[in-house]
Amino acid sequence: MSYLEAGIITILCIISAPLFDGIMRKWRARIHSRMGPPIYQTYIDLFKLFGKEDITRSPLAVLYISCIASATFVLALQGDLISFIYLLTASSVCLVLYSLLMGNPFAAAGGAREVMMFVIVEPVMAAAFLSYAIKAGSFIISHLIVWSGVNISTIFAIVAMFLAMQAQMGKLPFDLAEAEQELIGGVFLEASGSTLALFKWGLALRQFLIAYLIAFVFIPWPMVSGALLFLYTLIKTFIIIILAVTAEALFPRLRIDQALGFYARVLIAASFMAIAFSTLGV
Amino acid sequence: MAITIEERVLEKFKDKAEKVKSLPGRLFIDLPRDFVKEAARIMFDELKARYTISVGTDARPLHSNFEVLHFFAFDRDNFRVALRFLVPPDDPRIDSITPIVPGANWAEREIRDFIGVEPVGHPDPRRLVLPDDWPEGVFPLRKEVPYNYQPPSTTGCEFKFKEPPPGATALPIGPFFPILEEPIQFRLFIEGENVVGADHRGFYVHRGIEKLGESQLTYNQIPFLAERICGICGFTHSVCYCQSVEAAGEIEIPLPAKYIRSFCLEMERVHSHLLWLGLACHILGFDTLFMQFWRIREPIMWMAERVTGNRKNYGMNLVGGTRRNIPEEIREELLRVIDQTETETLELCKTLLNDSAFIARTKEVGILTPEEVRLTGALGPTARASGVDIDVRRDHPYAAYPYLDFEVIVLDGCDVLSRALVRVYETIESLKMMRQILKELPEGPTLVKVEEELPPYREYMSATESPRGEDFHYIMLGENNRPYRWKVRAPSYMNIPSILWMFKPGTTIADAPITIGSIDPCISCTERLEIIDRSTGESKFLSQKEMYEISRRGGRK
Structure with missing residues (x-):
């Protein structure tokens, strides 16, 4: 895929991420028996926030959204897997650094939870990738897609990826770093104005990206190319996002020890199995 | 014949009692001031009475002394005892009973703040109710202080929170926090995710309702105010107030009113x-069930409006009965709503209790042992979830409860889950009772007119079982058609301090909100509004017109 195409897809993703966030909010509201805001509400929110006073202005917010946007670019380019994972993790690091720099105990507690979560959730995702990479014999995303075919290790990898998705998106029952009722927004507590807008936009993009990733790399069927591929991927992304919100509405928030225990089990039961089976070639 | 509890109490105090006043189910004993600790020990430890509350009264116009009353209840025997101690104004001190009865902590500090009787030997003598910049030596419940007294605002005085233990950080939950509907502050001392200690501060919005009742309003105006003590369980306050005045004035109300x-x-x-169950789900991030619980609660709010004309402040009570009956023609409709609510509640609760994550978040969280319930005086579902079998409706029957069939729900899990379960089962019991009342409601007038002035200086205390526990009112009738002393003790007043006992080792930050939420704290009850403009220190009352204008502006300046 050419740089130009990848660039266009990235920009489209960045622009449409708030729309998907709006769809999530609407769907969640319907499950709650509420009317919910209109699906373009997130755009209005972002517009409003950019006009508000920014008290804790920080370059980390720009860095945060840039990391995620770059990861989107790498994915659209079907480029190097390692740099994709690095960029995604770097965005979490930005968030943690920002929260720890604020000197607010709630933000710090949120940051600590974010660290604990990504230490255990990143391996789940990385292992799922690895099982695909072993089969493809390559770390280039385009090779992974060409290589995937349904077998035992693929199923394990997809299951692991779906379970990691909820935490990667920062959604219930794993929205521990934000945990409004416990930490008043945790990592984002001190952010306001454009800083908060960038974080919110970045998070929306990240949620979109995770769903897009699953749709694009892990479930690449039906195999098509060009604009049709982008369209199909968007439809699959949409379905995955609906699934994520439904799951979010069905669970209360877990405690950090329960969440870590859950992912430790996922790591052993799904991710390691996926690697083991792909090493065996099935 | 077995000796009655009254005889047992009198036997204990027969050498010391200066004066004994016996009323049906109630006993007032006057004791010398230096005997207070021993008396509290006898009542609390030997006779195993439940500590209810302490009340301070400025009785100088009557007999030139302050009064301090400690109330105890014998729930099995439907009997309440008041120990009265006279404190001379030139030496306003009395020994603190908090070392023996930890539940008296707040009450004694409140007496010090309001009446100026110093509890000697109190383990935590910080200010409780008065604002930080309130001048020393002005005690608002003393009779010479006018109800609208406004002290000048000063700066440089700050509330002293406890220092966190070495190595721990202070994490303030409140005064404004997403899960707290009203201002209160819990300061958690944390190491990582673990809570290693806590401190509390409340009374940010004390409204001086008792003072208003004692100085401005008349007997039949107070139910209006009493109903506004709480935004959720206001009716229980107005019932409790009316009952205590009726009992003190020996007024028998008609059966339909009961x-x-x-x-x-x-x-x-x-x-x-239902509101609480929704909030508990919200605290755990379970917003779907939060919304559903509030949805099924709505028909009940409709029912309230149908029966009383209002969704929340029912305005049904007067001294002497209720203003109106439930019309015959709407009863069928009400029965249908009761059936519908019952089905929907059962369905939703089944969903909730089948949720393994909900169970994991609430089981063995926020443990309060039965002994701690006794020490703190915790009440209602909080006590009943710890296996303490107390319920005013059965123990001290009032209104129509002697004629109704109901079960008192007692569980022994001692944790947040049990508190939730107690509330679920109680909801079902309440719906059953409502059905029974609609079927058995007798005809006839609902109000007796109180023609004569009520005889002054008679006292009585009455209690109701509010959704959060025992609501207790003490009244001393006065002249000019208004009470001389009216003391309100809402259940949250006893339950909130018990939260600090629930932060046991192993509690994490994530457990703290649901632990605080589990007692269903009602802060407005505890802080019995005037609007004070902090910048000018001026207090102003808004007229109805101004209120409308403000709400039409939508809060814009």
Whole structure:
């Protein structure tokens, strides 16, 4: 895929991420028996926030959204897997650094939870990738897609990826770093104005990206190319996002020890199995 | 014949008692001031009475002394005892009973703040109710202080929180926090995710309702105010107030009025418990069930409006009965709503209790042992979830409860889950009672007119079972058609301090909100509004017109 195409897809993703966030909010509201805001509400929110006073202005917010946007670019380019994972993790690091720099105990507690979560959730995702990479014999995303075919290790990898998705998106029952009722927004507590807008936009993009990733790399069927591929991927992304919100509405928030225990089990039961089976070639 | 509890109490105090006043089910004993600790020990440890509350009265116009009353209840025997100690104004001190009865902590500090009687040997003598910049030596419940007294605002005085233990960080939950509907502050001392200690501060919005009742309003105006003590369980306060005045004035209210009071109380309990279940889900991030619980609560609010004309402040009570009956023609409709609510509640609760994550978040969280319930005086579902079998409706029957069939729900899990379960089952019991009342409601007038002035200086205390526990009012009738002393003790006043006992080792930050939420704290009850403009220190009352204008502006400046 050419740089130009990848660039266009990235920009489209960045622009449409708030729309998907709006769809999530609407769907969640319907499950709650509420009317919910209109699906373009997130755009209005972002517009409003950019006009508000920014008290804790920080370059980390720009860095945060840039990391995620770059990861989107790498994915659209079907480029190097390692740099994709690095960029995604770097965005979490930005968030943690920002929260720890604020000197607010709630933000710090949120940051600590974010660290604990990504230490255990990143391996789940990385292992799922690895099982695909072993089969493809390559770390280039385009090779992974060409290589995937349904077998035992693929199923394990997809299951692991779906379970990691909820935490990667920062959604219930794993929205521990934000945990409004416990930490008043945790990592984002001190952010306001454009800083908060960038974080919110970045998070929306990240949620979109995770769903897009699953749709694009892990479930690449039906195999098509060009604009049709982008369209199909968007439809699959949409379905995955609906699934994520439904799951979010069905669970209360877990405690950090329960969440870590859950992912430790996922790591052993799904991710390691996926690697083991792909090493065996099935 | 077995000796009665009254004889046992009198036997203990027969050498010391200076004066004994015996009323049906109530006993007032005057004791010398230096005997207070021993008396509290006898009542609390030997006779195993439940500590209810302490009240301070400025009785100098009557007998030139302050009064301090400690109330105890014998729930099995439907008997309440008041120990009265006279404190001379030139030496306003009395030994603190908090070392023996930890539940007296707040009450004694409140007496010090309001009346100026110093509890000697109190383990935590910080200010409780008064604002930080309130001048020393002005005690608002003393009779010479006018109800609208405004001290000048000063700066440089700050509340002293406890220092966190070495190595721990202070994490303030409140005064404003997403899960707290009203201002209160819990300061958690944390190491990582673990809570290693806690401190509390409340009374940010004390409204001086008792002072208003004692100085401005008349007997039949107070139910209006009492109903506004709480935004959720207001009716229980107005019932409790009316009952205590009726008992002190020896007024017998008609039977239909008793049934209607019970009906409204149970209606209030249903809406309050459903509201709590929703909030508990919200605290755990379970917003779907939060919304659903509030959806099924709505028909009950409709029912309240149908029966009383209002969704929340029912305005049904007067001294002497209730204002109106439940019309015959709407009863069928009400029964249908009761059935519908019952089905929907059962369905939703089944969903909730089948959720393994909900169970994991609430089981063995926020443990309060039965002994701690006794020490702190915790009440209502909080006590009943710890296996302490107390319920005013059965133990001290009032309104129509002697004629109703109901079960008192007692569980022994001692944790947040049990508190939730107690509320679920109580909701069902309440709906059953409402159904029974609608079927048995007798005809006839609902109000007796109180023609004569009530005889002054008679006292009585009365209690109701509010959704959160025992609501207790003490009244001393006065001249000029208003009470001389009116003391309100809402259940949250006893339950909130018990939260600090629930932060046991192993509690994490994530457990703290649901632990605080589990007692269903009602802060407005505890802080019995005037609007004070902090920048000018001026207090102003808004007229109805101004209120409308403000709300039409939508809060814009």
